[in-house]
Amino acid sequence: MANPDVGTRFEVAINDVGYMLAVDPTGEFQYERAVSTIEPQRFASGATPLSEALERYMFFNSSEWRGGSGQRFLNRESSDASSFWDSQGIDPFREDQRLALLPDVDLKQASAVADAMVVAGSNYMLLRDTGNVEQHTISGDTPSAGNTHTFTTVTDMDIGYGKGFVATGTDLQEITLGSAGDPQLSALDVHRVAWIGDRLAVLYRDSGTSTWRFSTLDTAGTEEATGGLLTLPGATNAAMSSCEYRLGGITDGIGYVWFSGWTQDGDEGYIYLWNIDTTSSPSIAMRMPRGEVPLDIFYYQNGLYIWAVANNSAKVKIYRCVVNGDGTLTPFLIVEDAGTAPSDTNRDGRKFAADGRYIYFAWNDMQTNGGFGVIDLATGGYAKRGHGTATGDVVSVFVWGNRPGLSVASRGAMLEHSSDLVTTGYLSTSIADADSALDKHWDTISFSGDQATGTDVSVAYTVDGGTSYTGLIANSVLSELTADLDVDSVSLGMKMTLVGNGSTTPLLRVTSAKFHALGLGEEILVLPIDCSDRVEGLNGQLIASTNDSGRARARTLQGLRGNFVNVQDVDYKETTTVTSMEVLQVRVRGFVAASDPSTGTNRSRQVAMVTLRRDLGTTATSPPAANTAPVLTAIGVQSDTIDVPLALSTPATDANSDNLVWGAKGLPTGLVMLYGGTVSGTPTVAGVFSTTITVSDPNGGSDSETLNWTIS
Numbered sequence: 001m002a003n004p005d006v007g008t009r010f011e012v013a014i015n016d017v018g019y020m021l022a023v024d025p026t027g028e029f030q031y032e033r034a035v036s037t038i039e040p041q042r043f044a045s046g047a048t049p050l051s052e053a054l055e056r057y058m059f060f061n062s063s064e065w066r067g068g069s070g071q072r073f074l075n076r077e078s079s080d081a082s083s084f085w086d087s088q089g090i091d092p093f094r095e096d097q098r099l100a101l102l103p104d105v106d107l108k109q110a111s112a113v114a115d116a117m118v119v120a121g122s123n124y125m126l127l128r129d130t131g132n133v134e135q136h137t138i139s140g141d142t143p144s145a146g147n148t149h150t151f152t153t154v155t156d157m158d159i160g161y162g163k164g165f166v167a168t169g170t171d172l173q174e175i176t177l178g179s180a181g182d183p184q185l186s187a188l189d190v191h192r193v194a195w196i197g198d199r200l201a202v203l204y205r206d207s208g209t210s211t212w213r214f215s216t217l218d219t220a221g222t223e224e225a226t227g228g229l230l231t232l233p234g235a236t237n238a239a240m241s242s243c244e245y246r247l248g249g250i251t252d253g254i255g256y257v258w259f260s261g262w263t264q265d266g267d268e269g270y271i272y273l274w275n276i277d278t279t280s281s282p283s284i285a286m287r288m289p290r291g292e293v294p295l296d297i298f299y300y301q302n303g304l305y306i307w308a309v310a311n312n313s314a315k316v317k318i319y320r321c322v323v324n325g326d327g328t329l330t331p332f333l334i335v336e337d338a339g340t341a342p343s344d345t346n347r348d349g350r351k352f353a354a355d356g357r358y359i360y361f362a363w364n365d366m367q368t369n370g371g372f373g374v375i376d377l378a379t380g381g382y383a384k385r386g387h388g389t390a391t392g393d394v395v396s397v398f399v400w401g402n403r404p405g406l407s408v409a410s411r412g413a414m415l416e417h418s419s420d421l422v423t424t425g426y427l428s429t430s431i432a433d434a435d436s437a438l439d440k441h442w443d444t445i446s447f448s449g450d451q452a453t454g455t456d457v458s459v460a461y462t463v464d465g466g467t468s469y470t471g472l473i474a475n476s477v478l479s480e481l482t483a484d485l486d487v488d489s490v491s492l493g494m495k496m497t498l499v500g501n502g503s504t505t506p507l508l509r510v511t512s513a514k515f516h517a518l519g520l521g522e523e524i525l526v527l528p529i530d531c532s533d534r535v536e537g538l539n540g541q542l543i544a545s546t547n548d549s550g551r552a553r554a555r556t557l558q559g560l561r562g563n564f565v566n567v568q569d570v571d572y573k574e575t576t577t578v579t580s581m582e583v584l585q586v587r588v589r590g591f592v593a594a595s596d597p598s599t600g601t602n603r604s605r606q607v608a609m610v611t612l613r614r615d616l617g618t619t620a621t622s623p624p625a626a627n628t629a630p631v632l633t634a635i636g637v638q639s640d641t642i643d644v645p646l647a648l649s650t651p652a653t654d655a656n657s658d659n660l661v662w663g664a665k666g667l668p669t670g671l672v673m674l675y676g677g678t679v680s681g682t683p684t685v686a687g688v689f690s691t692t693i694t695v696s697d698p699n700g701g702s703d704s705e706t707l708n709w710t711i712s
Contacts, residue, residue: 002566007573009537012527014557014610015565016663020537022530022607031570032526065092065099065427068381070336073562075435077585085466087383088367089425090498093358093376098450101425101498101505103416105371105386108405109136109145111412114393117349118407120400121159124177126166127413128154133166135177138401149175149182155348160195161219167193172202172221185221192259194250196276199224201257203247206231212245214259214274214282229274230282232261249350252276253299256327258285260294266311269294271304273327286321286329295342298352300359301377304329307351307361309341312645312682316341318361318375318382335382338373339364342393349395353404360385360404362394370394370408388414421505426497431465432513433491435584436522439615442492442515445472446482449508454501457508463489464657485513525569525581525612529557531588532605550606557608558586564659566696567612578700580659581612628655629701635693638709642686646671648679650693658697666691668711683711 003013010018021031067083069092074081084092091102111129119126124146125136133154135146149166156167164175166182167190174185191212192203200217206228213228233245248260255276262269269288274280288294288308296307306319318335342364351362359375363384366372371387372394385404388394392409399405405415434440442463449457460469472483485492492513498506531554537543560583567579587609632652640646654660664673668691670684677695689709696702 002568002572002576002578006568007538009539009541010543011538011570012529013568013572014527014560015661017556018537018543019527019529019553020535020543021570022528022605030526031528032524033569034524064097066097066376066379066381068092068376068379069383071430074430074432076562079430082379083381083430085428085430085493087425087427088387089422090383090427092383092427093374093379093381096507098507098509099427099496099498100507101421101423101500102386103403103418104420104422104502105388105405105414105416106420107389107412108415109134109413111407112410114395114409115154115348116395116407116409116412117154117157118396118398118405118413119157119159119164119350120353120398120405121177124159124164125398125400125413126157126159126164126175127407128157129412133157133164133175135164135175146178147175147180149173149180151182155191156193158193158195161198165193165195165200167191167202169205172200172217174221186217186223188215188217188223192247192250194252194257196250196252196257201250201252201259201274203250203259204228212247212261214272225279229279230272233263248294249296249298251297251299251304253304254302254323256323257282258297258299258304258327258329260297260306262288262293266293266309267291269308271297271306271321271329275327285327286331292317296349296351298350298354298359299323300352300354305352305359305361305375306331307338313647313680314341314645315339316362316364318373320375334375334380335361335373338362339366339371349407351394351397353397353399355399355402355404358404360397360399362397362406363387364394365391370406370411372397372404372406374404386416420502421500423502424497424499426495428466428495429493429511431462431491431493434515436490436613439488439490440492440515442485442487442489442513444482444484445494445511445513446480447473447508447511448480449506451506452504455504455506456499457506458497458499459483460495460497461485461487462493462495463487463491465491466493469495522616523581523614525567527610527612529553529608529610530605531557531608554588554606554608557610558588560610561586564661565612566661579614580661580697580699581614583610584613585609585611627658627697627699627701630654630658630660630695630697630703632693632695632703632705635705635707637707638691640668640683640709640711642683642711645682646680650677650679650695652677652695652703654697654701656697656699658699658701660695660697663694663696664691665694668709686711 003016003018006013011021012019064082067080071083091100117128127134133149137144151168153169155169158165166173171184172186172190173182175182189205190202194201206213212232214230215228216224244264250259257274259272270284271286272282273285274282291311293309294306298305304321308317316338318338319331320334321329321331353360357377360372363371363373366387369387370392372385374385375382388408390411394406395409396407403416407413459473460471462469531550533550535543564580564582567581590606630652662677666689668683668689671679671681674680691709692706694704
């Protein structure tokens with residue numbers, strides 16, 4: 001694929017999208033293309049002359065894994081050598097820096113209802129079951145059933161002050177822990193409740209005005225400020241699913257109370273802030289990114305955490321917010337994909353719990369079952385922790401008896417075992433490539449570990465970015481071991497599997513790989529792409545519509561980091577060459593350009609400095625294999641509904657295992673083609689669209705399909 005307008009309308013193109021280069025009078029942002037020769041690095045020691053010196057070997061190693069998961073590539077500016085890609089059943093956060101199997105999780109108390117929420121204190125647990133709330137005390141490894149309280153509806157619960165508090169959607173009930181009584185504490189239509197030190201914070205529906213109100217109650221259930229402290233948008237009836245505005249969680253800390261809410265369409269979400277012991281109305285502490293819903297929030301050790309659902313991807317994100325001096329929040333995304341969104345976003349329940357240095361959070365589809373992840377406050381890293389014994393939404397996460405647990409819809413409460421361990425777990429490392437697209441020769445991998453009888457370790461490696469793995473060590477009992485790889489590839493990753501016997505775990509301490517580069521040369525291309533609004537092309541016309549956003553153009557380019565793309569350079573009109581290159585870095589900066597003739601003033605502009613690289617050859621002497629064009633799997637006619645999010649995969653195969661690039665023209669409005677061949681988004685305009693999907697390899701081979709896509 002190539003953009004035919006390069007040289008007449010655009011100066012360059014990346015993945016068939018045309019761009020203009022920035023004109024910078026300061027000379028700071030310059031176009032650059034350079035070719036360099038790369039010799040194997042060598043060193044001399046003592047009196048050994050350089051001509052007789054040995055090739056220098058390079059290493060990547062990980063002596064610990066406490067940086068947490070979610071890091072795809074190792075050798076990047078922001079990479080952490082102690083981070084990894086993914087794990088399951090493995091504890092990476094041990095103080096002795098050794099990988100080990102995690103405790104098993106099993107069902108402790110069944111519940112048949114979908115809203116099987118749990119809240120737990122130091123001695124008691126409240127569990128929602130069919131028409132009831134059950135009290136349980138901890139006894140050894142199994143909860144002991146206590147008093148049962150009957151409620152038709154339960155929308156929230158909390159424990160504090162030696163009491164249990166149950167919001168029913170029509171009133172607020174109080175349970176004395178260890179007793180059978182459940183008197184009405186307040187006649188307000190309470191839907192959310194939280195104990196905040198010496199009082200209750202509640203969100204209730206005013207039946208007279210059909211609005212939501214935030215308020216506080218004293219221990220006698222009396223509203224401290226009659227009519228509440230804040231009125232929120234209307235509630236058409238008492239059912240949360242029918243409200244114009246929906247409510248999330250309540251949390252408190254350092255003199256503030258925060259609570260979350262969002263519009264019914266999920267388009268706008270807010271975290272509200274109230275200064276405790278004041279009569280002032282709550283204010284907005286933070287606006288969520290558009291289209292993200294803050295289902296629950298949780299304050300712990302100087303940070304506020306948000307369990308958010310992204311409507312466009314139906315994925316859960318975890319934010320950690322720094323609390324500013326005035327209680328407002330500055331968010332940082334720490335978990336980009338914490339599983340799928342719950343099947344019912346009206347389902348109540350706490351999504352966070354904490355103990356010591358760990359924060360636990362709900363994770364809906366861990367190994368297909370409900371589970372929970374963990375954030376290590378000592379390092380800021382996160383990982384998958386425990387998974388339940390059945391599929392279903394995770395309603396609640398809790399800590400009881402210093403052990404984390406979860407409740408799963410229609411299943412009940414599950415708790416980590418005090419002694420039993422999972423029998424298998426794995427950790428997949430980040431992909432190491434020495435920040436280079438050149439081939440390397442991977443020589444050896446070394447391991448160190450401690451194992452007991454009946455346990456073993458298996459290791460596999462990948463040279464295709466994690467698509468497939470090849471076994472290297474199987475069922476090995478090791479203390480120290482170096483395995484020969486003898487593999488040539490651009491990158492390398494590993495997957496280590498620990499196998500135990502249910503009561504004992506192997507321990508893995510260190511892994512390292514030794515390699516050296518094979519590349520003979522590389523080309524570096526630096527493109528200063530103009531990412532301002534209203535950019536004119538070579539023909540004097542705007543390169544996009546008048547509402548084109550330069551910021552959106554910059555974000556699109558930043559999203560290409562680490563990928564291979566097809567590039568049409570400034571000489572494309574003469575060479576007609578499309579080159580496959582790796583995007584190494586995208587830096588977005590601003591500068592003041594020359595005077596704008598339309599206004600007579602200087603205007604501020606943005607530039608995306610895109611650095612790309614390609615390998616110019618290796619030491620291999622055999623001729624390259626003949627290229628075979630990729631084959632796009634048949635897609636066929638598509639029909640979807642307006643304003644309903646969708647994701648359409650357009651897979652392709654390639655006999656040469658090339659890095660493939662997908663493109664699309666004529667997509668329905670609101671849809672985009674993502675890297676990897678998935679069309680995603682929310683269609684916003686009805687009609688029939690003639691859409692062409694194309695897949696191409698870096699050697700000029702391509703395949704495409706044109707189809708009718710109906711949006712109604």
